[in-house]
Amino acid sequence: MGKGAQLKKAFKAAFPHTIPIFAGFWFLGMTYGIYMNVSGFSFWYPMLMSLTIFAGSVEFVAVNLLLGAFNPLQALVMTLMINARHLFYGISMLDRYRGNGWKDIYLIFGMCDESFSINYTAEIPEGVDRGWFLFFVTLLNHFYWFFGATFGGIFGSLIHFNMEGLDFVMTAMFVVIFLEQWLKEKNHASAFVGLGVSLLCRIAFGAEDFIIPSMLAILGVLTLLRKPLEKGGEKACE
Amino acid sequence: MRMTFAQRMITIAMVVLGTVLTRFIPFWFFPADKPTPKYIQYLGKTLPSAAFGLLVIYCLKNVSVFTGSHGAPEFLAVAAVAGLHLWKRQMLLSVAGGTVFYMLLVQFVF
Known part of the structure; x- marks a missing residue:
């Protein structure tokens, strides 16, 4: 198989997985672009930021940071805190990436x-190049986000049809991914820990401050459960 | 706007740096040429399920059970997504069906 055919095959396999993200990022990205637009920034700000940051929630926060007083250290610490969950992802992707x-x-x-x-x-x-598949999923998502943010930044003030509720597409996607993982695994302890601990932390710490406590508590509980979970046989996730 | 152009660029660069750090740190800490500690391997296997649970709660973080529509549209739509998915197990159908249902709920019912 030639390189071109291989790329095409990987792209074709990757694209359907990203369709929900297309809808979600188109909407969220556009919301973000509009937000920047009404906050007084030129369209090339959301363009540049969607390209270089590519982390939705932080980019919304960054708008506030840019409107406030100059405080680079605060910007860095805020970003580290909001994005700390990516540390989890990295640990899970050590082999795949x-x-x-x-x-x-x-x-x-x-x-x-x-x-x-x-x-x-x-x-x-089978037969699809792993690296290119992963690459295209990431690239397409990045492109959707960039596209939405830029579009929102340029045409933000002109859009009027009712899209209320479209942002639920992200929630729906994560529910589906959670379920898929659930159906794949034999032991649901970790899934319960994730839902339960996060919910408790959300109630205890409030919507804005519960991510870090949730992460620490999840780490703690999973660490305590290590012996029984490892004894209970290998999990069927892979 | 209070910041100068350079200050704004530095602020954006800081956000880029913070994001990149959280994504690259695990790969620097646990290089490929050294065996990853057993504890980290265990976390790598168990964390995703918990992280997906956290993400679901994160998406629903602004739902208030005590005010407004009491989270009814969110709970109904999540149930619809789960039901659709367990029935057909078609990701796009579950996501699209649940989202349209939610949009109808918040625009016309609640």
């Missing part, structure tokens, strides 16, 4: 929630 040559750098750079979720759970069909 290695051995793909130069693509690894881009894969890790583009490891947003959505790229991680798809690339972790997707079953790559």
Whole structure:
């Protein structure tokens, strides 16, 4: 198989997985672009930021950072805190995001929630190049986000039809991914821990501050459960 | 706007740096040429399920059970997504069906 055919095959396999993200990022990206637009920034700000940051929630926060007083250290610490969950993703991707040559750098750079979720759970069909599949999923997501943000930044003030509720597409996607993982694994302890601990932390710490406590508590509980979970046989996730 | 152009660029660069750090740190800490510690391997296997649970809660973080529509559209739509998915197990169908259902709920019912 020639290189071109191989690329095409990987692209064809990757694209359907990214369709929900297309809808979600188109909407969220556009919302973000519009937000920047009404905050007084030229369209090339969301363009530049969607390209270089590629982490949705942080980019919304960055708008506020840019509107406030100059405080680079605060910007860095805020980003580290909001994106700390990506540390989890990295630990889970230590094997998958290695051995793909130069693509690894881009894969890790583009490891947003959505790229991680798809690339972790997707079953790559037989005969499809793994590295290119992972690459195209990430690239397409990146492109959708960039496209939405730029479009929102340029035409933001002109859009009027009712899209209320479209942002639920992201929730729906994560519910599906959670279910897929659930159906694949034999032991649901970790899934319960993730849901239960996060919910408790959400109630205890509030919507804005529960991510870090949730992560620490999840780490703690999983560490305590290590012996019984490892004894209970290998999990069927891979 | 209070910041100068250079200050804005530095702020954006800081956000880029923070994001890149959280994504690359695990790969630097646990290089390929050294065996990854057993504990980290264990976390690598168990964390995703928990992380997906966290993401679901994260998406629903602004739902208020005590005010407004009491989270009814969200819970109904999540149930619809789960039901559709367990029935047909077609990702796109579950996501699209659930989202359209949610949009109808928030635009016309609640």
